[in-house]
Amino acid sequence: MTDADRFEAFVRRYQDMVFATAVRLLGSPAEAEDVAQTVFLRAFQRFDTIGESPAAAGWLKTVTTNACLNHLSRYRARWRLFSELERTAPGNADADFGATLVSKSSPALEFQQADERHQLEQALAQLPDHQRVPLVLFHFEEISYQEIAQALGVSLGKVKTDIHRGREALKKHLLTSHGSR
Amino acid sequence: MDPADLEDIVDRQLKSLPFPRAPHTLLPRVLAAVDQWARRPWYSRAWFTWPFGWQVASLLVLALLVAGGAVLMPGAIAAAGGAASRLAPGAISEVADIASRVDAAINAGRVVWRALIEPLALYAFVLVALMGVACAAFGTALNRVAFDRT
Numbered sequence: 001m002t003d004a005d006r007f008e009a010f011v012r013r014y015q016d017m018v019f020a021t022a023v024r025l026l027g028s029p030a031e032a033e034d035v036a037q038t039v040f041l042r043a044f045q046r047f048d049t050i051g052e053s054p055a056a057a058g059w060l061k062t063v064t065t066n067a068c069l070n071h072l073s074r075y076r077a078r079w080r081l082f083s084e085l086e087r088t089a090p091g092n093a094d095a096d097f098g099a100t101l102v103s104k105s106s107p108a109l110e111f112q113q114a115d116e117r118h119q120l121e122q123a124l125a126q127l128p129d130h131q132r133v134p135l136v137l138f139h140f141e142e143i144s145y146q147e148i149a150q151a152l153g154v155s156l157g158k159v160k161t162d163i164h165r166g167r168e169a170l171k172k173h174l175l176t177s178h179g180s181r
Numbered sequence: 182m183d184p185a186d187l188e189d190i191v192d193r194q195l196k197s198l199p200f201p202r203a204p205h206t207l208l209p210r211v212l213a214a215v216d217q218w219a220r221r222p223w224y225s226r227a228w229f230t231w232p233f234g235w236q237v238a239s240l241l242v243l244a245l246l247v248a249g250g251a252v253l254m255p256g257a258i259a260a261a262g263g264a265a266s267r268l269a270p271g272a273i274s275e276v277a278d279i280a281s282r283v284d285a286a287i288n289a290g291r292v293v294w295r296a297l298i299e300p301l302a303l304y305a306f307v308l309v310a311l312m313g314v315a316c317a318a319f320g321t322a323l324n325r326v327a328f329d330r331t
Contacts, residue, residue: 011211019203033207040211041218045230117198124195139195164184167191171182174194 007047011040014057018064024136025068027125031075035067065141069151072129123173131166134159 018039022032042063043050050056124132134152137143143151149159223231231239266273 007215008208008212011208015203015207015211016200019207020201023201029204033204033210036203036207037210037214041214044215044218045227120194121198124198139192164187167187170191170194171187174190 003047006051007044010043010047010051010056014060015040017057018060021061021064021141022068024124024140025065025133026071027127027129027132031071035064035071039064039067061141065137065151069133072133120170120173123170127166127169131162131169134163135166135170138163 015036018036019032022035022039023029026032026035039060043056043060050059053059124135127135134148137148137151138145145156145159145163149156152159218226223235228236228239
């Protein structure tokens with residue numbers, strides 16, 4: 001197997017993971033593809049060391065996360081600025097929100113659930129950067145609040161507030177989609 | 182709703198999302214980019230990707246330049262001074278004249294500082310520091326009250 005073949009196999013093995021990390025952080029498939037390309041180019045430059053390494057997946061995740069954060073800080077408005085002046089109005093549907101998400105397993109609902117998942121993906125992608133990025137890092141990458149604060153260069157309190165507001169926004173979406181059944 | 186419950190529910194919902202798949206265009210794009218990168222001449226790439234021989238050679242040249250500079254610099258300065266005094270003998274006395282004037286101006290400034298400014302400098306510094314602290318406190322209060330930032 002030539003080096004080119006080995007690298008192609010490497011990209012095939014990890015492309016979904018790199019793309020998934022990038023698209024969740026950036027909320028844009030086109031930008032995620034750009035970042036994924038950059039990440040794999042860096043991987044190629046160090047392919048001798050990471051090609052067969054068991055730490056390759058971790059290395060790719062770290063590089064992808066950092067590349068996305070750089071991309072966001074360079075090409076988009078910083079989440080530091082104008083952190084949201086709007087307040088989310090206290091809803092009155094809190095009490096039965098959990099109950100609405102208990103799905104009854106029924107084949108008839110499968111199509112609708114797939115549609116709801118698609119809508120949830122859309123809702124996540126549409127969150128403002130300063131909410132989506134820490135939310136994704138916490139729930140998908142399983143990084144602690146403290147580490148997220150360090151990575152983003154913001155205070156711990158801001159990270160907690162942004163994640164909470166992101167969850168509230170997703171909750172609203174979930175309530176709407178489940179309530180429309 | 183309790184924030185912990187909300188966290189659990191959102192976590193469950195997010196983790197139930199299907200894993201995003203890379204588009205079919207990604208692999209050809211990556212391979213094309215890698216191919217283009219590999220075709221670049223070695224000297225236009227990052228230094229750590231240069232051939233080993235060229236890395237060693239470049240380090241040697243750099244070391245020679247530094248050593249040569251260190252050895253030749255004192256001689257070069259002396260030669261330049263000698264050449265200047267030969268080419269423009271009047272320039273040396275002019276420079277000395279300017280230096281004595283600068284020295285007199287510095288002395289005058291020092292006297293003014295000691296007589297007029299130094300007694301008040303401490304009070305002025307304290308005043309500026311207090312104003313800075315007041316501004317910082319006001320900014321923090323405004324952030325917390327008006328913008329709810331921590």
